[in-house]
Amino acid sequence: MIETLLTPLHYEYMVKAILVSGLIGGVCAFLSCFVTLKGWSLMGDALSHSVVPGVAVAYIVGLPFAAGAFITGLLAALGMGFVKTKTALREDAVIGVVFTAFFALGLLLISLNPSSVDLRTIVFGNILGISDPDIWQVVIISAVTLVVLGLKWRDLLLFCFDPNQARSLGLNVRVLHFTLLTLLSATAVAALQTVGACLVVAMLVTPGATAYLLTDRFGKMLGIASVMGVGSSLVGAYASYYFDGSTGGCIVTLQSAIFVLALVFAPKHGLLATRSLRHAAS
Amino acid sequence: MSEPLSIDVRDVTVAYPNGNVALHDATFHLAAGTICALVGVNGSGKSTLFKAVMGFVKPVRGSVSLGGLSLREAQRRNLVAYVPQAEEVDWTFPVSVWDVVMMGRYGYMNFLRIPRAEDRRVAEESLARVGMIEFRDRQIGELSGGQKKRVFLARALAQRARVILLDEPFTGVDVKTEEAIVELLRELRSAGHLMLVSTHNLGSVPEFCDHVVLINRTVLAYGPTDEIFTEENLARTFGGVLRHFRFDESTIQKHDGRAVTVLTDDERPLVFGKGGHLEYSRRQEHEKVVEERAEEPDDK
Ligand SMILES: Nc1ncnc2c1ncn2[C@@H]1O[C@H](COP(=O)(O)OP(=O)(O)OP(=O)(O)O)[C@@H](O)[C@H]1O
Ligand SMILES: [Mg+2]
Numbered sequence: 001m002i003e004t005l006l007t008p009l010h011y012e013y014m015v016k017a018i019l020v021s022g023l024i025g026g027v028c029a030f031l032s033c034f035v036t037l038k039g040w041s042l043m044g045d046a047l048s049h050s051v052v053p054g055v056a057v058a059y060i061v062g063l064p065f066a067a068g069a070f071i072t073g074l075l076a077a078l079g080m081g082f083v084k085t086k087t088a089l090r091e092d093a094v095i096g097v098v099f100t101a102f103f104a105l106g107l108l109l110i111s112l113n114p115s116s117v118d119l120r121t122i123v124f125g126n127i128l129g130i131s132d133p134d135i136w137q138v139v140i141i142s143a144v145t146l147v148v149l150g151l152k153w154r155d156l157l158l159f160c161f162d163p164n165q166a167r168s169l170g171l172n173v174r175v176l177h178f179t180l181l182t183l184l185s186a187t188a189v190a191a192l193q194t195v196g197a198c199l200v201v202a203m204l205v206t207p208g209a210t211a212y213l214l215t216d217r218f219g220k221m222l223g224i225a226s227v228m229g230v231g232s233s234l235v236g237a238y239a240s241y242y243f244d245g246s247t248g249g250c251i252v253t254l255q256s257a258i259f260v261l262a263l264v265f266a267p268k269h270g271l272l273a274t275r276s277l278r279h280a281a282s
Numbered sequence: 283m284s285e286p287l288s289i290d291v292r293d294v295t296v297a298y299p300n301g302n303v304a305l306h307d308a309t310f311h312l313a314a315g316t317i318c319a320l321v322g323v324n325g326s327g328k329s330t331l332f333k334a335v336m337g338f339v340k341p342v343r344g345s346v347s348l349g350g351l352s353l354r355e356a357q358r359r360n361l362v363a364y365v366p367q368a369e370e371v372d373w374t375f376p377v378s379v380w381d382v383v384m385m386g387r388y389g390y391m392n393f394l395r396i397p398r399a400e401d402r403r404v405a406e407e408s409l410a411r412v413g414m415i416e417f418r419d420r421q422i423g424e425l426s427g428g429q430k431k432r433v434f435l436a437r438a439l440a441q442r443a444r445v446i447l448l449d450e451p452f453t454g455v456d457v458k459t460e461e462a463i464v465e466l467l468r469e470l471r472s473a474g475h476l477m478l479v480s481t482h483n484l485g486s487v488p489e490f491c492d493h494v495v496l497i498n499r500t501v502l503a504y505g506p507t508d509e510i511f512t513e514e515n516l517a518r519t520f521g522g523v524l525r526h527f528r529f530d531e532s533t534i535q536k537h538d539g540r541a542v543t544v545l546t547d548d549e550r551p552l553v554f555g556k557g558g559h560l561e562y563s564r565r566q567e568h569e570k571v572v573e574e575r576a577e578e579p580d581d582k
Binding site: 037085088151154155157158160161162164165167168169170171212215216217218221 | 370
């Protein structure tokens, strides 16, 4: 029994995959609290798709994939900001137009160079085959993100809650906005390897959304989301060995299941709680 | 504590990205130790003027300075605070009353924004001053309209600002809370603060505001209340959209004499004649009432 449970850990590639997933899951979850509260879920989705052409170019010319991804991610963010200020289009339309443009360009580049990049790796992730240099990129991105968030989370919280108050205290709102956007792009890049471009947004939204259902204090929300992010990623990656299924699929399915549990059973905002309250009142 | 501050708004013109010029060539000056009402119809640019004074929107023309300091410098020194209109706040946000008041102290904290004993003391004192200390651990959405207003007022107090802008602090607030807020504003005025308050509650303006700024897309008039708050100026500001109760057009008759009671919780007054019968503002629609009452014997 124990022997079967431990088999995945006998393989070095599995141990690496599990640990890297846990790290990324935690970083994404931490950031997801800000993303959900700021209403940037769509933005997370957009950035994770916009990094694809950058990854493609980076592989083709032999640069670290993170550099390329990061540049196109930021270009997309700037592009969205530009289109939004220059037109009266709704934000969701702007995001939709810009990120699909980037994603399409990425697909085109990859299809023109099938030998140097594997489309499946980018779109669905391939954590089991992650190379050591890629692991280092992920570790560095995660460390920087965690340090910045750890030092400046109170400022970022104020920026999400009441940017006007932030400005009237003399904080530089533009810098805060850019910081959050940069962290989001960087994290999307790191998560790309684990779950792929399609599912990055789940890692960047679901833990925060779940924690939001379970508490109405930001500090607790950070804690709950992080534990959930790390836990579900470790367990999901580990479990994917037995299913022989997609790692990203395992992790995100697990997170979604936890979300549904929270939706039903949350003590204050859950479906059951609201129902019994209504019963008690009537 | 720092020196009293004045506000200088000169030729401020604000245009929104959709090309709408919400405010043009607005000019006024206010000295410290003042409660000033900002009065105008919906859409006249009150909130816009606040946003310009706070630097939330950048004027296309004109300047705002506070006691000779640029806006940016004044904000860096925590001299200006803003109490937002209730609609501008996300009440579902997972922060408590205490967290919100603490946000007023950020400007005094270090790089990591870790509160020191002094910050906690000031926050506590500010909450106590608005009578909200027992609600400190509530999530902000779980408060009544008046309590919400007081929390954000406490944040402005915690910031120790010299200039406080309040956008419609009295909407959705009962008479008792309004009195409490007015009392607090008076205390702050005696301490040399400058408050700019937008309000639709015209009746209360002469009660507690010593200055007024009348606005309709631009500043129409500003100055001491007794000089500026005239019928003529108000008619100009509101262009005939004010609610009237004119005694000569109403069902009030001679027998009511001077024993008329006027009640108002906000804008439209409720008027009772002598003996407590209800009066209507327009005679034409209530001819029967007038006839019935005419039969009652008039007092001498
Ligand atoms: N973000 C915006 N974009 C474009 N136009 C705006 C924007 N905000 C306000 N306006 C317009 O500017 C004008 C002034 O609006 P403002 O909010 O300053 O009015 P107000 O005097 O505060 O009104 P109220 O009494 O209803 O609060 C209005 O015509 C409004 O439609
Ligand atoms: Mg307004």
